[in-house]
Amino acid sequence: MDKNLYPIEGKIEFNKVDFYYPDTGIHALKNISFILQPGEALAIIGTTGSGKSTIANLILRMYDVTGGQIKIDNRPLTDFGLESLRSQLGYVPQDVFLFSDTIYNNIGFGLKEPDEDKIIQSAKDADVYSNIMDFPNEFNTRIGERGITLSGGQKQRVSIARAIVREPKILILDDALSAVDTKTENTILNSMKKIMEGRTSIIISHRVSSAKLANTIIVLSDGEIIEKGTHESLMKDGGAYRELYEKQMQADQEVDSGESEYIS
Ligand SMILES: Nc1ncnc2c1ncn2[C@@H]1O[C@H](COP(=O)(O)OP(=O)(O)OP(=O)(O)O)[C@@H](O)[C@H]1O
Ligand SMILES: [Mg+2]
Structure with missing residues (x-):
């Protein structure tokens, strides 16, 4: 603690x-x-x-x-x-780091418990929601190894969504x-x-x-x-x-x- x-x-x-x-x-x-x-x-x-x-x-x-x-x-x-x-602190680093995992888990990372409403809202606020919905498995699409490759801009926006999902001050x-x-x-x-x-x-x-x-x-x-x-x-x-x-x-x-x- x-x-x-x-x-x-x-x-x-x-x-x-x-x-x-x-x-x-x-x-x-x-x-x-x-x-x-x-x-x-x-x-x-x-x-x-x-x-x-x-x-x-x-x-x-x-x-x-x-x-x-x-x-x-x-x-x-x-x-x-x-x-x-x-x-x-909500921090979006210059060199974005995403896991080979689903988009859902990449955005939800840092939340104590995954919260679907917050994850969706932060994706919308980061302007990456419609991109995600175009992917084959939407939020459950895997990225990275054995998954799809995001563009630089999409990575940044997923990273912004991750930073804001826990509503930092x-x-x-x-x-x-x-x-x-x-x-x-x-x-x-x-x-x-x-x-x-x-x-x-x-x-x-x-x-x-x-x-x-x-x-x-x-x-x-x-x-x-x-x-x-x-x-x-x-x-x-x-x-x-x-x-x-x-x-x-x-x-x-x-x-x-x-x-x-x-x-x-
Ligand atoms: N981890 C580090 N160890 C040693 N020197 C560093 C480190 N990170 C940055 N520097 C040096 O400190 C100075 C400031 O770097 P900094 O990364 O803060 O610049 P920046 O304004 O963010 O640049 P950029 O726009 O390229 O990201 C530079 O001279 C850089 O080489
Ligand atoms: Mg810099």
């Missing part, structure tokens, strides 16, 4: 967090501070290697900070029992929409609005379009926060965010008018 089982409300605070990866000595995060009130959404945008996933790793306590402090609900992260902490999506096209991204983001209500969310992405639902956006570069604000304020500032936004909007338009649309 996990001793330090504190029910999480969802406030997240980074206070001057510094982090060096122990094995390589890479200085992945430098002086990172932000506060998220329960129910708020933060988007973390940045190029590859800027430290986005490291922020998720630290919240999940895959590693502990080497400087500064992380608190949840005003309590140091290290006070929480590891199991209790992780069981209260904190949701962390690490580039969870990278393998879907802009249209699917929009559909998922729209259904996410409902899911994000009453939850603290961290949406990590290299794409600015995923930042739409966030109250606050931070832009990371080489482990540092170089910009922080809302979509509107960052567009007005005319810095890195705006540059990224304009570049990506243009790229999306080219994809939409071309034939390279991702099929999922």
